[in-house]
Amino acid sequence: xxxxxxxxxxxxxxxxxxxxxxxxxxxxxxxxxxxxxxxxxxxxxxxxxxxxxxxxxxxxxxxxxxxxxxxxxxxxxxxxxxxxxxxxxxxxxxxxxxxxxxxxxxxxxxxxxxxxxxxxxxxxxxxxxxxxxxxxxxxxxxxxxxxxxxxxxxxxxxxxxxxxxxxxxxxxx
Amino acid sequence: xxxxxxxxxxxxxxxxxxxxxxxxxxxxxxxxxxxxxxxxxxxxxxxxxxxxxxxxxxxxxxxxxxxxxxxxxxxxxxxxxxxxxxxxxxxxxxxxxxxxxxxxxxxxxxxxxxxxxxxxxxxxxxxxxxxxxxxxxxxxxxxxxxxxxxxxxxxxxxxxxxxxxxxxxxxxxxxxxxxxxxxxxxxxxxxxxxxxxxxxxxxxxxxxxxxxxxxxxxxxxxxxxxxxxxxxxxxxxxxxxxxxxxxxxxxxxxxxxxxxxxxxxxxxxxxxxxxxxxxxxxxxxxxxxxxxxxxxxxxxxxxxxxxxxxxxxxxxxxxxxxxxxxxxxxxxxxxxxxxxxxxxxxxxxxxxxxxxxxxxxxxxxxxxxxxxxxxxxxxxxxxxxxxxxxxxxxxxxxxxxxxxxxxxxxxxxxxxxxxxxxxxxxxxxxxxxxxxxxxxxxxxxxxxxxxxxxxxxxxxxxxxxxxxxxxxx
Numbered sequence: 257x258x259x260x261x262x263x264x265x266x267x268x269x270x271x272x273x274x275x276x277x278x279x280x281x282x283x284x285x286x287x288x289x290x291x292x293x294x295x296x297x298x299x300x301x302x303x304x305x306x307x308x309x310x311x312x313x314x315x316x317x318x319x320x321x322x323x324x325x326x327x328x329x330x331x332x333x334x335x336x337x338x339x340x341x342x343x344x345x346x347x348x349x350x351x352x353x354x355x356x357x358x359x360x361x362x363x364x365x366x367x368x369x370x371x372x373x374x375x376x377x378x379x380x381x382x383x384x385x386x387x388x389x390x391x392x393x394x395x396x397x398x399x400x401x402x403x404x405x406x407x408x409x410x411x412x413x414x415x416x417x418x419x420x421x422x423x424x425x426x427x428x429x
Numbered sequence: 430x431x432x433x434x435x436x437x438x439x440x441x442x443x444x445x446x447x448x449x450x451x452x453x454x455x456x457x458x459x460x461x462x463x464x465x466x467x468x469x470x471x472x473x474x475x476x477x478x479x480x481x482x483x484x485x486x487x488x489x490x491x492x493x494x495x496x497x498x499x500x501x502x503x504x505x506x507x508x509x510x511x512x513x514x515x516x517x518x519x520x521x522x523x524x525x526x527x528x529x530x531x532x533x534x535x536x537x538x539x540x541x542x543x544x545x546x547x548x549x550x551x552x553x554x555x556x557x558x559x560x561x562x563x564x565x566x567x568x569x570x571x572x573x574x575x576x577x578x579x580x581x582x583x584x585x586x587x588x589x590x591x592x593x594x595x596x597x598x599x600x601x602x603x604x605x606x607x608x609x610x611x612x613x614x615x616x617x618x619x620x621x622x623x624x625x626x627x628x629x630x631x632x633x634x635x636x637x638x639x640x641x642x643x644x645x646x647x648x649x650x651x652x653x654x655x656x657x658x659x660x661x662x663x664x665x666x667x668x669x670x671x672x673x674x675x676x677x678x679x680x681x682x683x684x685x686x687x688x689x690x691x692x693x694x695x696x697x698x699x700x701x702x703x704x705x706x707x708x709x710x711x712x713x714x715x716x717x718x719x720x721x722x723x724x725x726x727x728x729x730x731x732x733x734x735x736x737x738x739x740x741x742x743x744x745x746x747x748x749x750x751x752x753x754x755x756x757x758x759x760x761x762x763x764x765x766x767x768x769x770x771x772x773x774x775x776x777x778x779x780x781x782x783x784x785x786x787x788x789x790x791x792x793x794x795x796x797x798x799x800x801x802x803x804x805x806x807x808x809x810x811x812x813x814x815x816x817x818x819x820x821x822x823x824x825x826x827x828x829x830x831x832x833x834x835x836x837x838x839x840x841x842x843x844x845x846x847x848x849x850x851x852x853x854x855x856x857x858x859x860x861x862x863x864x865x866x867x868x869x870x871x872x873x874x875x876x877x878x879x880x881x882x883x884x885x886x887x888x889x890x891x892x893x894x895x896x897x898x899x900x901x902x
Contacts, residue, residue: 310899312901313900313901315899359869361869362868362869363867363869372799372868374792375792380794382792401825401845402821402822402824402825402845402846402847403799403823403867403870405847405867406878410872
């Protein structure tokens with residue numbers, strides 16, 4: 257799956273992942289070296305600065321675009337710094353509401369308080385990273401366990417995921 | 430009555446303990462709630478498993494079976510109404526073994542409108558190799574969602590494909606069970622070691638069993654059914670004489686004296702003789718231990734608890750699993766962690782909670798699920814009569830087993846899979862299938878992202894290069 261560029265990116269993410277176990281100083285240095293090497297060796301496209309990992313086993317996520325998907329500026333920016341540019345954006349929230357109603361509300365209920373799926377508005381996080389936008393993105397994009405399936409596989413784009421995350425934040429009172 | 434294997438079960442249990450200081454106790458149904466196993470237990474030997482992919486690309490696979498005919502073929506049931514063959518080498522035959530979506534000029538035979546509807550299961554006659562009979566269980570479109578159990582027969586000249594023509598020529602309807610609501614069908618079917626066909630029959634739907642189906646004796650819903658299908662072609666099935674209520678309902682002269690109280694208690698006017706056990710909610714998947722003949726039933730619970738029941742091979746049937754008075758060791762409706770109410774009938778061997786284990790409880794972070802699916806009984810990899818179950822919501826695989834003195838429930842893995850069913854292969858390996866078909870997720874039985882067929886292997890027996898399911902570290 258994926259073209260050459262994708263495979264390169266996967267390799268880089270894996271390098272970053274391996275680095276994460278090292279001590280901070282060593283890690284930064286080694287990371288820079290590894291990234292420089294990777295970039296030099298492959299003349300890779302812009303690197304994904306945020307490390308996206310599967311909620312269950314920390315394996316690197318496949319962020320290849322799905323059929324017909326355009327990687328928007330919002331997604332590019334999110335991949336760089338992990339900050340969701342749609343948070344608080346009224347237009348994005350309106351779009352996010354529709355996406356939420358189509359895909360999320362049956363399990364998490366209309367106000368996000370949780371039903372068959374866990375609450376999205378309390379402070380209980382089964383997955384330690386789920387209290388961050390990156391963690392939410394990882395779970396919505398690639399699934400977590402059991403019934404929380406990959407919504408990327410179901411045709412939800414990464415841009416839509418960012419919008420629905422922004423909407424979920426707006427449900428928190 | 431099923432074959433009696435209790436003695437061998439207790440010998441096995443004793444064997445498990447080896448020379449330990451604990452005295453082995455024969456495997457038995459828990460008598461008190463504290464004897465019911467819960468998450469956090471340890472199975473003898475602390476088995477380690479791996480979930481290894483066999484084949485993929487199935488549309489909503491919700492059932493799987495082996496024909497046990499020496500061919501090594503595995504039959505994967507797709508909810509839409511097709512059965513696919515996976516050959517020994519892992520290759521999937523392009524043409525389905527059976528295709529119920531095309532057997533009528535008016536369209537499919539199978540109702541799939543709700544995710545709990547569809548073709549659920551296939552079971553091969555114990556003498557399949559000689560007679561070619563296999564049985565399917567599904568929600569019928571022409572019968573407005575009624576639960577049909579039908580027998581088909583393979584054409585020996587075409588062992589891998591039952592053509593539409595041949596299917597229509599050989600079909601024999603065994604049962605047509607009305608279904609008032611679109612959920613809680615049950616649906617699993619299995620031949621027991623006694624040669625009878627067992628049918629897991631749900632309480633027919635809604636929530637809270639509004640029909641009181643679990644406890645009523647005059648309906649087939651909410652039961653484990655047991656029928657004899659070795660009958661002439663013009664007789665759909667017969668009721669085995671040793672079913673617990675086989676003779677409970679028959680026209681008879683009223684006799685008020687001269688009968689013992691026990692004798693009176695056995696008269697149940699209106700009782701359905703097909704019933705083997707009752708008080709069940711949604712026993713979709715159940716499995717016999719091929720080694721002992723014991724029966725495990727995974728009974729899907731309502732809001733807070735999942736239940737795993739065990740019957741020894743010596744059971745004479747008639748067990749009441751308590752629904753809707755109880756769910757597991759608790760009351761229904763459940764009010765708290767230690768709510769008090771009479772325990773009706775027999776207790777499960779094991780139970781595990783939902784994320785909210787009782788109304789208003791703090792959400793659990795570990796050890797929970799929402800819908801228990803029986804995968805099969807494992808007698809390998811250090812497991813001895815361990816019933817493996819996969820949860821539809823949390824992807825957890827739990828093992829239920831006897832440790833020589835009590836039941837244990839151990840979480841063996843947490844996967845990212847949405848388990849729907851399982852079965853044992855010809856060599857006893859437990860198989861599992863997963864879909865991507867959660868309620869609102871359901872885009873239609875032929876439109877959801879495909880699922881896969883897996884086998885559960887000992888962790889140290891994974892073949893080189895095999896794909897192993899993601900599991901939580």
